[in-house]
Amino acid sequence: MTEKTHYRKALDSPYLSSADIVEPTVLTISHVLFEPDKTRRTKDVFNTAYFEEKEIRPGEDS
Numbered sequence: 001m002t003e004k005t006h007y008r009k010a011l012d013s014p015y016l017s018s019a020d021i022v023e024p025t026v027l028t029i030s031h032v033l034f035e036p037d038k039t040r041r042t043k044d045v046f047n048t049a050y051f052e053e054k055e056i057r058p059g060e061d062s
Contacts, residue, residue, distance in 0.1 A: 014038045015048075020056060028052040 015038070030052045037044050 016051075016056065025056065027056070
């Protein structure tokens with residue numbers, strides 16, 4: 001049987017997306033920085049939130 005993957009997870013991104021959260025999750029924002037796009041796909045600058053939790057889902061680092 002083939003395992004399906006959400007299309008947003010097909011790209012290796014340093015950013016958390018809605019596809020990464022599959023059940024109710026409580027996260028604590030440690031800080032927010034205005035910084036350049038880490039994917040290097042654009043020259044845009046984004047507000048980027050960092051979380052105190054190092055593991056969003058068991059077995060996966062954030």
